[in-house]
Amino acid sequence: xxxxxxxxxxxxxxxxxxxxxxxxxxxxxxxxxxxxxxxxxxxxxxxxxxxxxxxxxxxxxxxxxxxxxxxxxxxxxxxxxxxxxxxxxxxxxxxxxxxxxxxxxxxxxxxxxxxxxxxxxxxxxxxxxxxxxxxxxxxxxxxxxxxxxxxxxxxxxxxxxxxxxxxxxxxxxxxxxxxxxxxxxxxxxxxxxxxxxxxxxxxxxxxxxxxxxxxxxxxxxxxxxxxxxxx
Amino acid sequence: xxxxxxxxxxxxxxxxxxxxxxxxxxxxxxxxxxxxxxxxxxxxxxxxxxxxxxxxxxxxxxxxxxxxxxxxxxxxxxxxxxxxxxxxxxxxxxxxxxxxxxxxxxxxxxxxxxxxxxxxxxxxxxxxxxxxxxxxxxxxxxxxxxxxxxxxxxxxxxxxxxxxxxxxxxxxxxxxxxxxxxxxxxxxxxxxxxxxxxxx
Amino acid sequence: xxxxxxxxxxxxxxxxxxxxxxxxxxxxxxxxxxxxxxxxxxxxxxxxxxxxxxxxxxxxxxxxxxxxxxxxxxxxxxxxxxxxxxxxxxxxxxxxxxxxxxxxxxxxxxxxxxxxxxxxxxxxxxxxxxxxxxxxxxxxxxxxxxxxxxxxxxxxxxxxxxxxxxxxxxxxxxxxxxxxxxxxxxxxxxxxxxxxxxxxxxxxxxxxxxxxxxxxxxxxxxxxxxxxxxxxxxxxxxxxxxxxxxxx
Numbered sequence: 084x085x086x087x088x089x090x091x092x093x094x095x096x097x098x099x100x101x102x103x104x105x106x107x108x109x110x111x112x113x114x115x116x117x118x119x120x121x122x123x124x125x126x127x128x129x130x131x132x133x134x135x136x137x138x139x140x141x142x143x144x145x146x147x148x149x150x151x152x153x154x155x156x157x158x159x160x161x162x163x164x165x166x167x168x169x170x171x172x173x174x175x176x177x178x179x180x181x182x183x184x185x186x187x188x189x190x191x192x193x194x195x196x197x198x199x200x201x202x203x204x205x206x207x208x209x210x211x212x213x214x215x216x217x218x219x220x221x222x223x224x225x226x227x228x229x230x231x232x233x234x235x236x237x238x239x240x241x242x243x244x245x246x247x248x249x250x251x252x253x254x255x256x257x258x259x260x261x262x263x264x265x266x267x268x269x270x271x272x273x274x275x276x277x278x279x280x281x282x283x284x285x286x287x288x289x290x291x292x293x294x295x296x297x298x299x300x301x302x303x304x305x306x307x308x309x310x311x312x313x314x
Numbered sequence: 315x316x317x318x319x320x321x322x323x324x325x326x327x328x329x330x331x332x333x334x335x336x337x338x339x340x341x342x343x344x345x346x347x348x349x350x351x352x353x354x355x356x357x358x359x360x361x362x363x364x365x366x367x368x369x370x371x372x373x374x375x376x377x378x379x380x381x382x383x384x385x386x387x388x389x390x391x392x393x394x395x396x397x398x399x400x401x402x403x404x405x406x407x408x409x410x411x412x413x414x415x416x417x418x419x420x421x422x423x424x425x426x427x428x429x430x431x432x433x434x435x436x437x438x439x440x441x442x443x444x445x446x447x448x449x450x451x452x453x454x455x456x457x458x459x460x461x462x463x464x465x466x467x468x469x470x471x472x473x474x475x476x477x478x479x480x481x482x483x484x485x486x487x488x489x490x491x492x493x494x495x496x497x498x499x500x501x502x503x504x505x506x507x508x509x510x511x512x513x514x
Numbered sequence: 515x516x517x518x519x520x521x522x523x524x525x526x527x528x529x530x531x532x533x534x535x536x537x538x539x540x541x542x543x544x545x546x547x548x549x550x551x552x553x554x555x556x557x558x559x560x561x562x563x564x565x566x567x568x569x570x571x572x573x574x575x576x577x578x579x580x581x582x583x584x585x586x587x588x589x590x591x592x593x594x595x596x597x598x599x600x601x602x603x604x605x606x607x608x609x610x611x612x613x614x615x616x617x618x619x620x621x622x623x624x625x626x627x628x629x630x631x632x633x634x635x636x637x638x639x640x641x642x643x644x645x646x647x648x649x650x651x652x653x654x655x656x657x658x659x660x661x662x663x664x665x666x667x668x669x670x671x672x673x674x675x676x677x678x679x680x681x682x683x684x685x686x687x688x689x690x691x692x693x694x695x696x697x698x699x700x701x702x703x704x705x706x707x708x709x710x711x712x713x714x715x716x717x718x719x720x721x722x723x724x725x726x727x728x729x730x731x732x733x734x735x736x737x738x739x740x741x742x743x744x745x746x747x748x749x750x751x752x753x754x755x756x757x758x759x760x761x762x
Contacts, residue, residue, distance in 0.1 A: 120343050122340065123343065124339045124340070127336040131685070160524065167427070168525075169528065171397045171401050172532060175397045176536065180536070183536075186547050187543040187546040187550065190551075201393055202433050204393055205431045205436045205437075206433075288686070290500035293496050297486070297490045301483070301486045302485075304485035304486075305485040308484070329656070391536065445657065507683070
């Protein structure tokens with residue numbers, strides 16, 4: 084993780100080139116999933132449908148931003164010896180907040196995500212950003228960094244979920260698109276012109292997420308050859 | 315006893331934390347370049363899972379449960395306490411190993427901090443809660459789950475060592491290939507689904 | 515820079531702030547959590563009679579669920595001898611308001627069958643027809659599965675079902691909940707032979723043979739399918755005595 088450590092300056096909250104880089108870098112060049120390889124676990128488990136993926140992405144963005152800001156603002160008070168535990172407690176608290184709020188306002192998603200909400204705590208993206216960025220930078224930059232990384236993660240999550248839901252169930256956000264009965268928008272029964280497609284159940288199963296991410300990485304690295312690892 | 319063996323086999327092979335639930339993927343992908351390091355990390359995971367699982371069980375039942383010492387439902391503190399236990403156990407283990415067995419520390423030491431954020435550890439504890447295991451079952455689940463994770467990371471490391479010599483397209487080399495392989499291994503492990511461990 | 519007592523003080527202050535914050539949030543949202551939990555199981559119960567409702571079930575609102583439950587459903591708790599348990603006895607046992615919807619079904623499932631309390635929901639359609647919704651619970655591949663079975667007033671023909679599960683594989687076992695076409699197959703199946711003998715249902719691999727009692731299995735989810743079959747066939751027997759009384 085090569086980070087351009089932002090030098091601490093006593094200046095206002097500007098939004099210049101450097102800040103923009105903080106925000107856009109994690110979207111592609113330094114994407115948490117495809118380049119830094121962090122936070123894979125949840126990317127696999129929650130991507131069977133786009134709705135779950137979206138809820139998860141929002142939760143991670145929230146936790147990322149606030150964990151970064153909180154850690155950054157108390158970074159000078161945190162004793163070095165218990166640094167890890169303090170960071171983890173901050174993250175765990177935010178994740179509990181997310182869980183309690185989801186349980187109150189998005190119960191269906193809460194049920195479907197079940198243990199994977201808790202696993203945001205060990206989503207290495209959050210922890211990795213705290214350690215690599217928030218411990219050394221001002222809250223404002225940290226917030227941007229958290230937002231960027233959260234969104235970079237969310238985008239991949241949504242792409243994977245789109246592929247899996249569309250080809251696996253023929254649906255997008257639960258709306259029927261592609262299938263073999265008349266209640267689908269694109270009817271693929273034998274009599275119609277789209278008669279060739281059968282929903283691919285493999286896409287709904289866990290391993291398919293691996294394949295989809297592998298293909299994304301393949302495409303991403305073919306596009307940006309400097310990311311190819313030599314080993 | 316038979317029940318415990320069942321849970322061990324089930325958590326090691328059938329409900330493999332790495333290949334059925336895909337937990338702990340970050341360190342699984344990062345540290346599986348050579349078999350030697352994979353064995354080190356795998357052993358450390360078994361160790362930490364086997365220690366933290368019973369402790370978290372005690373915390374969950376005696377401290378947080380409605381019939382615990384506070385007589386109220388404190389489950390909203392579960393995440394914080396679980397992760398605190400895991401983090402402090404990892405630190406403790408690190409200190410003990412460093413003091414009493416420097417050679418083990420040299421081979422395991424660098425992996426220990428990584429384990430705190432290994433989702434397999436926290437995930438194991440959360441699964442233990444949702445499966446409502448009792449104390450001895452949670453010990454068996456901890457050891458079995460750790461062993462399954464160990465098997466998975468050693469297997470992928472062995473494959474990755476070999477695949478280095480294959481003509482893989484440059485953009486797929488390394489990470490991309492590791493994802494594909496894990497997906498294939500996951501599919502193979504799906505073949506074990508539904509086996510009755512009592513038949514062993 | 516930092517000594518041990520400072521470190522300790524920092525950790526203590528931080529944990530107490532955090533614990534207090536979370537306790538406040540938990541208390542503030544508790545009633546909403548309970549409401550959601552209750553609504554979720556009510557909705558699952560209603561899903562069994564989704565086709566008999568006057569409104570489209572897929573876009574039902576939480577107010578509508580509560581309203582239907584109040585107006586069109588009569589709930590009672592019975593034991594395996596078919597005796598309706600009075601509300602006061604239930605409240606003594608810790609069932610809130612003595613209502614079937616507050617029964618702890620997971621706990622009841624662990625009791626031996628002759629001590630078990632069973633919920634029954636009597637749904638009256640707007641045209642006056644009655645449907646009986648009963649609850650079943652069993653084991654899938656990974657963990658528990660459960661379902662609500664709605665019977666027509668002949669107490670034989672299935673009017674609809676809804677299943678749920680704790681941890682079945684998405685795309686395989688989880689299809690018992692997600693695959694609406696599969697769930698639809700149960701409609702119109704019979705539990706009894708014309709002579710009154712109980713045969714139950716069969717989830718058959720390779721396609722249904724007997725149009726009265728068979729449903730197609732989900733490919734790749736044999737054990738979950740078998741679990742559904744076993745759950746229905748064993749748990750509905752517990753309602754037999756109650757059904758016998760109703761038939762008279």
